[in-house]
């Protein structure tokens with residue numbers, strides 16, 4: 001693994017974000033299971049569980065994105081770069097990472113408009129009428145936080161192009177079990 | 181000659197759904213012919229332009245689709261007045277409900293339509309009961325786990341002494357009844373086969389009129405304004421009240437077919453409750469209506485307005 | 498421009514982007530937005546899909562099952578539950594010639610019943626089972642081969658992330674798919690056993706028989722495996738017995754695995770961090786693929802290509818079975834280059850309507866067939882993800898050795914694939930009964 005100090009710092013922050021998000025997932029799991037047990041044994045499910053899910057799910061899922069991006073865990077096919085000389089391979093890699101930055105920017109921008117819509121229209125949850133604005137503002141903040149992470153990867157890859165570092169040495173595939 | 185404008189009609193519902201199958205294909209030919217070649221409708225059922233029911237409205241607003249099928253209950257906080265039709269014993273059938281809702285729209289009683297126009301509307305219902313045990317009377321519901329969608333249905337189920345289960349999407353109701361997670365559901369009789377409920381719950385009651393659910397078909401107003409004159413004229417004639425009527429009729433026809441099929445099926449039992457029993461049910465769910473039967477923050481009693489619109493609609497049927 | 502031409506160009510552009518190292522989800526999103534913009538001339542609409550599809554995916558109450566299953570699989574590995582299953586199988590059949598390899602396949606199946614991913618199954622079993630086999634003098638090729646192949650059981654035996662994604666994208670009831678995967682999964686274990694038996698009969702030296710475990714030892718190991726057996730039981734009974742919805746079963750499985758990891762003292766700061774990171778990486782990359790797939794399939798709908806393809810294939814007048822075999826060959830070829838989820842999502846918009854509406858096949862059956870074919874691609878060169886994972890865990894074993902160990906299992910895979918294609922009831926029997 002050839003992550004710079006900066007990237008490591010980002011990966012650390014991103015993993016902390018993911019950890020907080022996954023605590024949210026555990027809370028949601030506990031509530032979901034409790035609901036099933038209450039319904040089965042006491043015939044009284046938890047009122048408003050779906051509201052909790054509506055509020056918790058978007059930021060929980062979003063919180064995993066910065067870590068996946070920081071660790072370069074997107075599924076990509078890297079034949080071409082491996083077959084090219086070092087600098088050429090890094091140029092192709094730079095293209096792929098820049099394309100990812102473009103799309104992540106589009107996602108953050110457009111989801112931001114969606115979040116703004118929800119805030120402006122005062123949308124709320126189905127049963128308990130909890131406002132949905134805050135949860136989407138938080139989600140949007142996490143999506144925006146993905147951008148500097150991906151930008152850093154692009155800058156790093158540009159550095160590799162300049163240095164002509166072989167692609168294989170700059171790929172982060174030491175722990176392939178960390179994939180689907 | 182005018183150029184042809186293509187409009188994309190999106191629906192997350194399957195191509196076999198009532199509107200997609202019974203209304204749109206015929207309507208499309210009619211309005212295209214009336215527009216004298218200035219309009220072309222492309223029909224995208226089955227969620228092919230966007231699957232999630234929650235994203236349908238934003239698809240219209242951004243232009244991915246020009247017209248989409250939007251279940252109002254999925255975006256609470258928007259189109260708040262239409263939820264009045266979820267109150268029990270307000271409407272009797274799909275046609276009068278749809279026409280009444282359209283009248284309320286024309287009178288400006290529905291908010292959030294400044295930038296949108298209503299191409300069509302369905303007030304689907306009224307909902308009845310489907311249960312996996314004999315529905316001999318309201319007491320059969322006691323302690324049963326009943327699927328309910330939204331605040332009004334939840335309150336209705338609770339008022340009946342049953343346990344409301346909220347987080348089951350409609351297409352999964354049947355599976356959950358057959359696996360014992362649910363005992364039954366509030367359901368529009370027209371959809372008993374659409375959602376395969378009839379394969380899982382064999383006892384039905386249609387005397388309770390447990391409210392209806394609004395489905396709107398909005399289009400951007402500026403899109404309409406940009407249409408060439410002939411297309412606009414075709415639109416004026418073949419959308420709005422025209423389409424609300426066609427959709428309501430189709431839903432009522434489907435409901436009648438579905439009810440007939442249930443009655444003809446030996447496995448199914450339709451339980452009828454007498455007037456005294458229904459009066460008791462009405463009394464039990466009256467608080468749900470009371471929530472609506474008062475002036476809102478703008479000083480409008482939406483429930484009374486809905487009643488007025490229903491009277492007018494009945495007069496125009 | 499002709500919509501179908503735009504669709505073809507978009508597809509080619511997507512493949513080109515992928516060749517240029519663009520992450521697969523990103524390539525699909527780019528091609529989808531670009532094609533939509535060209536066809537409608539409406540940039541606002543095209544780019545809005547990035548927001549609408551992201552918001553729908555990350556808020557989806559159905560998709561949230563995926564993070565839960567991933568959390569469960571990660572903690573099942575961390576807590577040592579995966580090892581228990583293998584050790585039990587080891588005690589039961591380890592004394593036969595090739596028995597350890599069979600135990601490994603059975604262990605993969607057992608762990609696969611608590612984990613939704615074939616890569617996680619491969620990586621976990623590589624750590625647990627491979628050292629045991631090497632200690633007993635097994636050839637590395639057989640050991641590594643049976644793990645890489647057995648790992649595919651993680652996707653075929655429920656629960657399964659890839660089944661969840663298929664069900665989500667094609668609007669099928671995921672429990673039906675789960676149930677449909679059970680018999681083909683057991684069949685796979687059986688044909689792998691046969692493959693192992695045939696392999697070691699020709700070459701006894703690669704798999705020496707071990708000592709027979711005493712009943713006492715076996716009993717003790719069986720007791721030690723109560724954890725994983727309990728989890729599988731709770732999930733199976735809960736899910737198919739009408740106690741849990743899929744989401745609830747996933748929540749229960751995740752929580753029980755976490756409790757085991759804590760109770761067994763396996764949660765150091767480091768292992769917790771690794772488990773969290775593992776889950777987060779997988780959640781992140783799966784959602785990006787799903788978002789991209791939705792955007793791309795919106796474009797494909799706009800081009801009316803699926804209908805054209807259905808008409809085109811119908812016009813060829815081929816018998817449906819011939820089309821299915823053709824598709825199987827195409828998928829094995831795709832699996833040579835793509836990861837399994839990616840191969841599925843980039844083709845679903847065309848292939849699903851063709852197989853279900855065009856040819857009239859059962860969508861649940863097709864889901865199982867497609868997953869089996871794609872998983873074959875996971876162990877074939879040049880890009881066999883499971884083989885890479887194996888190689889990643891054990892850098893000292895050359896890729897060539899692993900691929901050579903896979904050959905007998907590939908043969909077995911083809912046999913069971915043919916069986917499920919020719920006898921659809923292998924997949925459809927159980928869902929029909931329940």
Ligand code: NA
Pocket residue numbers: 608609610611612613614650651652653654655656657
């Ligand atoms: Na599995």
Ligand code: NA
Pocket residue numbers: 832833834873874875876877878879880881882
């Ligand atoms: Na392959």
